[in-house]
Amino acid sequence: MISRFNLPSILEGYSQGYFLMADEQGHLGWYSSRQRTLIPLDNRFRYPKSLRRSLNQQTFTPAINRAFEAVCAGCANRDVTWISSDLLEVYRALHRAGWAHSFETWQGDQLAGGILGIVIGGAFIGESMFFNLPNGSKVAMVLLVEHLRRQGFILFDAQLQNPHLARFGSYIIKNQDYRYLLAQAVQLPCTFVVGDKSENPFL
Template identity: 40%
Template sequence: MQEYFSLDWEQVLVGYLEGIFPMGNENGSISWYEADPRAIIPVELDEDNLKIPRSLRQVISKDIFEIRHNSDFETVIRHCAEREFTWINELIINAFSELHKKGYGHSVEAWKDGKLAGGLYGIAFRGAFFGESMFYKENNASKVCVVKLFEILKRNNFLLFDIQMITPHFKSLGAIEIGKEDYFEKLDQAMNVERHFKFI
């Protein structure tokens, strides 16, 4: 896998158009990856695709967390990088922080007692949202953010919610894997519309 020691925000968007995404390496470089099959959460507006467990619905109904949008993007991404094996290095942080400043990068955050309890970040580009990573300090905090994000994408008529690679957590919420041909068909549809990430 070829390594690169530079990454700017425009390269990230071009990569998304080509179906690839950057991941950081331990030596400070990045490499580009293409997931096949690709994991997505369907966001068709005529279906309630997200499978929300009863226990999580109860957490949401109790309003344990205050959900905010873009109040501390860089802290979210740095918390996401705080794990033993991480693909989020300084090149990734800098490029995605710049995407945030340009209006493409978004964080959905769960706050409790004035402290950041969990969150996620990703990129809204045309009719697609590319989910990148999430973290939690309090149980269920990141899961509540996923549910809020899904609601935002549905209400703003996004066509693609790309999570790149499947995990047991996302699978339990209704994520599916699709082949390369199907993915590029959905990506093409999403890139030919304009959508706006409006926090609701």
């Protein structure tokens, strides 16, 4: 098992372009890929027209780290998952140290959806997402991109391509190009959580 307390080596792994996953037996290990999927933070980003009503009517309220544990549990709650109990412990340790975050949408007091990610400099490394209510995670994606833009992030790593991400304009780059961009991003002094609870609408 990769020690959940060895945070410097874990952060170094992510900073070098690797990511953690558990295999079918639950053994945790480092992985890489010949290609990486990115969510654009420029004008290439798009979203399904079906979300416009929810966005215009502000059906969901965004928050950061209001329910980190619940987002982790939601992301891991699927028939086939790479998020083992050991990996959940790693996420918790990273969260306590200020590196792992959840970006959420709420409808009243109900958690509608969320995105789990690791933040290093100006890179948001998306680990997983889930929803409890229709469009909950999709709206979270749109609002997260807006937040990352405001904070000066240059990289939103979605790791692996799928049809859902493609609807947001996700694109594939070679691993060599990804690592070059990642090396630039992790050096930026970006802030993901801004202010305190009294003044920050994302808390």
